[in-house]
Amino acid sequence: MxxxxxxPRFELTVAAGDREELLRMPAALAPEPGREQRVGEASPAAEAFGVRAGTPLGEALARCPSLTLVPPDPxxxxxxxxxxxxxxxxxxxxxxxxxxxxxxxxxxxxxxxxxxxxxxxxxxxxxxxxxxxxxxxxxxxxxxxxxxxxxxxxxxxxxxxxxxxxxxxxxxxxxxxxxxxxxxxxxxxxxxxxxxxxxxxxxxxxxxxxxxxxxxxxxxxxxxxxxxxxxxxxxxxPERLAEELELPEALSGVQLDHALRLLVDRLLARRERRGRTLRTVVLSAALVEGGTWREQVPFREALADPLRMRLALAQRLALLPAPAERLRLAVERFGPHASDQRSLLDEADDVRRARLREAVRQARAAAGPDAALRVLAVEAESRVPERRVVLTPFE
Amino acid sequence: MSGARTHRLARPRRARVEARPADGRPLAVDGRAVDAVRESWLVEDRWWNGSPVRRRYWEVVTTCGRNLVVFHDLRGGGWFAQR
Structure with missing residues (x-):
């Protein structure tokens, strides 16, 4: 058994918070920033107009012009x-x-x-x-x-x-x-x-x-x-392990990267981690203009290296749709212990270089000798612009 | 790598510039009237070898909103655009 x-309508109820009157009028969750423009869960009054979760935003507003869009709170x-x-x-x-x-x-x-x-x-x-x-x-x-x-x-x-x-x-x-x-x-x-x-x-x-x-x-x-x-x-x-940072003023750009660095360092320093690597983390933020943003980040391989974690997370943080007033980093899944040692000789780098050389060789074979070039700064400080950088064959 | 050459980036390309005779201020670039001059500077370089450079640079905004950098070659003459 x-x-x-x-x-029912759990996401809408949470997003509406204490504004319960929203659930009695035509209302639906607004599309998440940067995602497909479809509404989320709809109130019963909105469903009476034919608006359902997944209805395209334009169609939802056409069906129900008085529809209230509630910012999602993932x-x-x-x-x-x-x-x-x-x-x-x-x-x-x-x-x-x-x-x-x-x-x-x-x-x-x-x-x-x-x-x-x-x-x-x-x-x-x-x-x-x-x-x-x-x-x-x-x-x-x-x-x-x-x-x-x-x-x-x-x-x-x-x-x-x-x-x-x-x-x-x-x-x-x-x-x-x-x-x-x-x-x-x-x-x-x-x-x-x-x-x-x-x-x-x-x-x-x-x-x-x-x-x-x-x-x-x-x-x-x-x-x-x-x-x-x-x-x-x-x-x-799951084990709950999270670090949160209140941002004194709404941050974006470089300052947000500093906040991310602090969060990663704090999370890795937690005793509850017990030396384990992190497989999946969740990066979330409370946005200044209301609503929240949440991004699940599974690492390509389980990590405990703050630099590599920051590199992976900074790319996701760039997707933040608005300045944040609170940033949170939580572990969703742990990986094995960080004692898994790599080989003394860093063979992975050699393999990568060999693959890169092969890719360059193939690109040149297909598109000519100028197919793979790199930018080389020769006189970066020169006052004559054409002397600063050159394109040179990729070696 | 045999056959591959080295390419310079940001090479100057010749531009059609109408300039005010009195001070050389650009009035039109490639047929577009200049709306404003943002900045002007002089570059004198390589004077110690056989190929010195003397250029008067102008950063201008045309009436169509484009931001361009052009220079007048004070040695060889002629106008060029450069990114």
């Missing part, structure tokens, strides 16, 4: 969601987060811990969350999600039985539920255009026809509609 915790969402996951894990649940606002966990291992019944487990989960959430349970993840989306805040919905019962429960439900899964989120509209309104109608289609029309996503959707789903893949609870 799988339990599902659903917090860092706040990640923090809040992490807190909720930790609370669920505190009752012993091995949680698989699907996206912020939607998580599943297996009930079986928790029954003895929490009174021996499903109701007690769901009650413990609700109590641990300390905020209204819809809870559902079913034989598969998707069935549990469907149950949670039909549940009320104080009354969980439970689908007992196995695959057949799940299929029977799902049959009358709309295909729009497929939006809950990342892999099948794009399917409800084309399915509806073809007149397939319910999951039962989808399950009744021949497998080959679904595969021909919708490919792998369609096959997965049909499996889900038939009450089957993949195994849960619970996350490994």
């Amino acid at each position: 799988i339990a599902c915790v659903l917090l 860092a706040g969402v990640a923090d809040r969601w992490e807190r909720l996951l930790v609370r669920l894990e505190a009752i012993g649940a091995a949680v698989e987060p699907e996206r912020p606002g939607l998580a599943c966990f297996a009930v079986r291992g928790l029954l003895r811990l929490h009174g021996g019944s499903l109701e007690h487990v769901l009650g413990a989960a609700r109590h641990a969350l300390r905020q209204p959430a819809r809870l559902g349970a079913g034989p598969s993840r998707f069935c549990a999600l469907a149950a949670a989306s039909r549940a009320r805040v104080r009354r969980p919905e439970v689908v007992a039985g196995g695959e057949a019962e799940a299929a029977a429960y799902l049959a009358p439900l709309p295909v729009a539920l497929l939006r809950g899964r990342r892999e099948t989120a794009q399917l409800p509209e084309p399915l509806a255009r073809l007149g397939i309104e319910t999951l039962g109608a989808l399950a009744a289609l021949p497998t080959a026809a679904v595969a021909d029309r919708f490919g792998a996503a369609g096959l997965l959707a049909r499996e889900l509609a038939c009450g089957r789903d993949g195994r849960l893949a619970p996350r490994r609870p």
